[in-house]
Amino acid sequence: MEWDLCTRGRLSEADIxxxxxxxxxxxxxxxxxxxxxxxxxxxxxxxxxxNLCVPVSWDNESxxxxxxxxYSVGALAYQxxxxxxxxxxxxxxxxxxxxxxxxxxxxxxxxxxxxxxxVDDIQAQxxxxxxxxxxxxxxxxxxxxxxxxxxxxxxxxxxxxRFRVDGVLHTEMTPPLANYQAIAGRIKLVGGLxxxxxxxxxxxxxxxxxxxxxxxxxxxxxPSIHGESIVMRILRKDVSTFSLDNxxxxxxxxxxxxxxxxxPYGMILVVGPTGSGKTTSLYCAxxxxxxxxxxxxxxxxxxxYQISGVTQxxxxxxxxxxxxxGLRSIVRQDPDIILVGEIRDKETAEIAIHAxxxxxxxxxxxxxxxxxxxxxxxxxxGVEPFLIASALVGVVSQRLVRKxxxxxxxxxxxxxxxxxxxxxRNCRTCSGKGLSxxxxxxxxxxxxxxxxxSAMRGDDNATLGAIARKNGxxxxxxxxxxxxxxxxxxxxxxxxxxxxxxx
Numbered sequence: 001m002e003w004d005l006c007t008r009g010r011l012s013e014a015d016i017x018x019x020x021x022x023x024x025x026x027x028x029x030x031x032x033x034x035x036x037x038x039x040x041x042x043x044x045x046x047x048x049x050x051n052l053c054v055p056v057s058w059d060n061e062s063x064x065x066x067x068x069x070x071y072s073v074g075a076l077a078y079q080x081x082x083x084x085x086x087x088x089x090x091x092x093x094x095x096x097x098x099x100x101x102x103x104x105x106x107x108x109x110x111x112x113x114x115x116x117x118x119v120d121d122i123q124a125q126x127x128x129x130x131x132x133x134x135x136x137x138x139x140x141x142x143x144x145x146x147x148x149x150x151x152x153x154x155x156x157x158x159x160x161x162r163f164r165v166d167g168v169l170h171t172e173m174t175p176p177l178a179n180y181q182a183i184a185g186r187i188k189l190v191g192g193l194x195x196x197x198x199x200x201x202x203x204x205x206x207x208x209x210x211x212x213x214x215x216x217x218x219x220x221x222x223p224s225i226h227g228e229s230i231v232m233r234i235l236r237k238d239v240s241t242f243s244l245d246n247x248x249x250x251x252x253x254x255x256x257x258x259x260x261x262x263x264p265y266g267m268i269l270v271v272g273p274t275g276s277g278k279t280t281s282l283y284c285a286x287x288x289x290x291x292x293x294x295x296x297x298x299x300x301x302x303x304x305y306q307i308s309g310v311t312q313x314x315x316x317x318x319x320x321x322x323x324x325x326g327l328r329s330i331v332r333q334d335p336d337i338i339l340v341g342e343i344r345d346k347e348t349a350e351i352a353i354h355a356x357x358x359x360x361x362x363x364x365x366x367x368x369x370x371x372x373x374x375x376x377x378x379x380x381x382g383v384e385p386f387l388i389a390s391a392l393v394g395v396v397s398q399r400l401v402r403k404x405x406x407x408x409x410x411x412x413x414x415x416x417x418x419x420x421x422x423x424x425r426n427c428r429t430c431s432g433k434g435l436s437x438x439x440x441x442x443x444x445x446x447x448x449x450x451x452x453x454s455a456m457r458g459d460d461n462a463t464l465g466a467i468a469r470k471n472g473x474x475x476x477x478x479x480x481x482x483x484x485x486x487x488x489x490x491x492x493x494x495x496x497x498x499x500x501x502x503x
Contacts, residue, residue, distance in 0.1 A: 013094045017068075020092055024070050029056065029091045034066060037105065041156070043225075045106040051076060054093075054101045062086050066093035085156065131182045134175070135190070136208075139217065141172065142234045143210045146437065149234065152187065154180050154227035166402045166438050167275065180227060187230055191219035198228055205302075207237075218302065235304050242284045242305075247277060248439030248483070256444060257396065261285045261363075266393035267356035269343075271368045271377075277400050277440050278365040279304055282339055285363060286310060289337055297333055299326035300341035315341070323348045331355050340364040346382040353383065356391040370476070371397040371445035372464040375455050389452040397443040399476060401483075401493040405430035410490070439488065441480040441497070445473055 021028050033056065040055035040063070048054055052068035053076060063086045065076060073090050080088040138161065142150055147163040159180045163172045175183065185195045191204030204219045218233040244254045260268055268285075270278045283305055290296060290309050301315035301323070311333075313326050323340060324347040330338055331351070342365050343349045356362040368377045374395045378388050404410040408427035411434060426432035445451070445468050454464050469475070474482075480494035 013096060017092045017094060020070050026067075026070065026073075027091050029066055029093045031097070034093055034097050034101065037101065039105050045102055048102055048106065049099075052095060052098060054098050054105075056091070058086065060086075062089060064089045064091065066091055066098055068093065068095040068098055131179070131186050134179075134183065135186045138232075139208045139215060139234070140210045142232075143213055143215060143236075147234060150232040152180075152183060152230040152232075154184075154224070154229070156226055159183075166435065167400060168402075184221075184228055184230060187219060187232070188221065191217070193219065193221065199223055213237075216304075237306060242280060242287050244284050244288075247280055247284060248488075249281075249442060250479070250482075253442055253444055253479075256446070257285075258288065260394045260446070261289060261361070263361060263393055265356060265359045265361055267352060267362045267364070267391045268393060269364055269366055269374045269395045271366045271371060271374050271395060271397045272399060273367060273369075275400070276398055277438075278398065279341070281396065281398060281440070282363050282365065283307070286337075286339065289361075294336045295334060296337045296339070297330045297335045298339035298341070299323055299330060300339070324351055327351045327355070331358075331360070335360060337361045337363070342366070343378075343381075349378055349381050349383050350387070353387050353391040357387075362391075368397070370461070370465070371395040371443045371473070372461045372468060373397075374445075375464060376461055379458070385456050385458055389447070389455045392447050392455075394447055395445040397445070397476060398440045399480075399497045400438045401441055401480060401489045401497055402435040403437045403439050403489055404487060405434055405436040407436070408434065410434040435490070435493070439483070441476050441483060441494070443474065443476045443479065446471075 017028055020026070037054070037056050040058065043055070051072050053065045053072070056064045056066050058064065063080060065080070065088050067073060067076070067090050070092075076090075077088045080086050138150055141147070142163060145163065145165055147165050148167075149164040151160075151162040151164070151169065153160045153162065154177065157177065159175050159177045160171050161173045161175065162169045188195045188202070188204070190206045190208075192206065193202045193204045201223065202219075202221045206217050206219065208215050208217055214237045216235040216237055218235065220231045220233075222229045222231075244257065249257065270281050272278050286296060286298075286307055290307065292309075295311075296309070297311045297313065299313045299315060301317075303312045303314045306312065313321075313330070315321055315323055315326060323342065323344060327338070327340055327348060328351055331354075338352075338355055338360050340348065340352055340362065343352060352362050352364060366374050366377050368374050372395075374397075375385075375388055375392070379385055405427060407429035411427070427434075430436035447455075448471060450467055450471065451464065454467050459467075465473075477494065477498045480489070480498065481491065483489050484491045484494050
């Protein structure tokens with residue numbers, strides 16, 4: 001309203017600022033104090049224009065902002081404190097003076113740029129040998145140490161590259177921040193992303209050859225105040241090593257699981273939180289079942305591993321190819337075995353159950369904390385209990401825990417040959433942590449007549465769990481403790497995983 005009066009000539013900018021100053025404790029900056037301050041790093045001109053403010057002076061702890069109105073002072077104070085790590089102080093300045101500074105001092109800054117490199121500069125740098133070699137080394141190093149994800153994270157004064165190994169993030173390297181745009185541009189280029197787009201999230205993928213191994217890299221970018229956060233998911237393309245032994249399934253459970261997936265029809269669910277190894281267990285099952293005598297079709301989001309002899313479909317929700325739509329088409333393809341990457345809604349659940357009841361073996365996953373929770377989760381989706389009881393033949397719940405390092409037997413120290421003789425050093429396999437690699441702990445719920453009757457009655461998880469344990473089900477905690485007793489993992493690992501479930 002005040003600025004409307006100003007544009008109509010009824011008030012001057014000075015009148016408005018004087019009115020603001022008289023109603024608040026803020027002072028007014030004069031022209032000398034506003035004489036073309038330096039450009040504040042890592043803040044966009046669009047942000048400053050939207051908030052009618054400009055940084056005038058600053059140090060490592062605070063910043064003085066010139067503002068044209070008092071209305072956004074509270075929000076700006078919070079943003080600068082929590083996002084820029086500086087306490088904001090405020091003074092008023094004429095709106096025209098602020099806009100003059102933005103037009104001059106910030107004129108060369110790209111409207112979407114938190115860093116200064118232009119597109120032409122990035123394109124020149126991303127094809128330079130050092131940048132190509134660095135990105136290739138990231139992929140090679142991830143394969144060497146068994147990293148599942150690579151995180152490229154720009155901050156105000158530094159760039160961190162972190163690897164997730166055995167479920168835990170650690171900083172692998174801190175290249176100069178000046179190289180960030182070239183590194184990000186190279187990653188986006190190989191992933192088929194738009195290197196000039198920094199305002200919107202993007203997703204891409206690429207394949208990369210590391211020696212004799214081939215990896216699939218899923219790339220995700222997310223704009224942040226300091227630049228784009230980039231995460232690369234590393235997927236090994238060789239699924240021939242996927243076996244029940246390798247995922248940590250005990251011999252007794254293997255026998256029961258193999259008997260389950262040998263059934264001609266029915267629905268089998270593998271449940272657990274994100275990152276608990278559900279997809280790997282399903283691929284182990286497909287490796288066992290895959291033969292010329294079986295028609296296997298999958299619908300996944302995304303297709304994480306490619307399996308020879310299996311027809312694999314990727315969900316594309318943007319064009320209407322959802323899990324439900326894909327599954328509806330799959331049942332017309334005469335499959336013997338169907339894998340659904342995840343059951344997310346009632347429609348998908350009902351189609352999967354219908355397929356299981358009409359002569360197909362259906363494998364899928366759900367996000368639940370335990371095996372009995374799968375039944376209540378389907379009921380919560382709106383599926384009739386009698387359909388669940390009729391179609392479901394078994395549920396496997398699982399988690400991943402770190403294994404005791406085989407090289408140092410958990411001590412974190414190992415003897416190594418040096419020119420001076422044998423010397424104890426940090427174990428190279430586990431980097432002195434005593435833990436290396438991961439294995440699964442499992443809970444297996446066979447759907448027998450008693451469990452079916454309980455499900456049809458609508459019994460809660462506690463009742464279902466009591467029935468299952470009475471009939472011999474071993475819980476996640478019990479399986480984990482048995483493996484810790486065998487020296488495969490630690491009791492602390494089991495306690496941590498099971499404690500998280502209890503919270």
